[in-house]
Amino acid sequence: MQGMTDDAPTGLAIALEPLVTRVLAGNPSPFTNTGTQTYLVGTSDLAVIDPGPDDAEHLAALLAAIDGRPVRAILCTHTHRDHSPAAPALKAATGAPIIGCAPLVLDDAGPRADAAFDTGYAPDAVLADGAQIAGQGWTLTAVATPGHTSNHLCFALEESGALFTGDHVMGWSTTVVAPPDGNMAAYMASLETLMQRPQDRIYYPAHGDPIGTPHRFVRGLAGHRKQREGQILRLLEQDVATIPDMVERMYAGLDPRLHGAAGRSVLAHLLDLEARGRVAPAGEGWQRLPA
Numbered sequence: 001m002q003g004m005t006d007d008a009p010t011g012l013a014i015a016l017e018p019l020v021t022r023v024l025a026g027n028p029s030p031f032t033n034t035g036t037q038t039y040l041v042g043t044s045d046l047a048v049i050d051p052g053p054d055d056a057e058h059l060a061a062l063l064a065a066i067d068g069r070p071v072r073a074i075l076c077t078h079t080h081r082d083h084s085p086a087a088p089a090l091k092a093a094t095g096a097p098i099i100g101c102a103p104l105v106l107d108d109a110g111p112r113a114d115a116a117f118d119t120g121y122a123p124d125a126v127l128a129d130g131a132q133i134a135g136q137g138w139t140l141t142a143v144a145t146p147g148h149t150s151n152h153l154c155f156a157l158e159e160s161g162a163l164f165t166g167d168h169v170m171g172w173s174t175t176v177v178a179p180p181d182g183n184m185a186a187y188m189a190s191l192e193t194l195m196q197r198p199q200d201r202i203y204y205p206a207h208g209d210p211i212g213t214p215h216r217f218v219r220g221l222a223g224h225r226k227q228r229e230g231q232i233l234r235l236l237e238q239d240v241a242t243i244p245d246m247v248e249r250m251y252a253g254l255d256p257r258l259h260g261a262a263g264r265s266v267l268a269h270l271l272d273l274e275a276r277g278r279v280a281p282a283g284e285g286w287q288r289l290p291a
Helices: 056-066 087-094 184-195 214-237 243-250 256-275
Strands: 013-017 020-024 037-041 046-049 071-076 098-100 132-135 138-144 153-157 162-166 202-205 279-282 285-288
Touching: 013 056, 020 056, 037 056, 037 202, 046 056, 046 132, 046 138, 056 087, 071 087, 071 132, 087 098, 138 184, 184 214, 184 256, 202 214, 214 243, 214 256, 214 279, 214 285, 243 256, 243 285, 256 279
Parallel strands: 046 071, 071 098, 162 202
Antiparallel strands: 013 020, 020 037, 037 046, 132 138, 138 153, 153 162, 279 285
């Protein structure tokens, strides 16, 4: 398998395994790592997973990689603007239907650490959890993984044990869980969903390197979130009660421009803790409730 972090060749079709080819979009940023990775599944006919941003160069790179082969489906894991906006142009060029996650348009003007929602996403069909789409020699199964967004799907390649994880599990950073649509309880439950899938051999995320020890990696992600939860509860015991003050303590050294986005993650934890009866709003901040 070719490395993807140190040398990420934008626009080139790189074969990762016999049924999987990656094309990297030219949208690197502090929040997308080297960019959004679009995956082509199949050999004689194809599925395209996460066509990426609305970018003419990326579309041209995808069409070069497709090289005239029939495209059976354009699949989107979710509808952030670095994942789905290229779908209509790719559909126009190939005739393939847009299939996958449900549409979601959310008016969210808060500080984000990821792309906002794609308001133009209009799928031809929505895949429910467990639904499948197939081509010659490949079968993809939808795995519902809400949390990062409420409409997030992963896609399992049944023939090889690969799971395309979108932004639910990334190979370079923890996933953004930003209310009002992002939900920490749903995210943790979706991590558990992946833990219950022994058939997954490798994860191909939309950002970052492939993950070759998927279950150990997911356990680490869940443990990290539990540590953050514990930090919040301890800070409340110390009368550190507002989200900005928590961010200052929890994210020492973080670029101040990212404090607003970090605060959204803290809010997601607090809302989860509130639903479980562990904390409650108190004036401009929060308080810990007796166990």
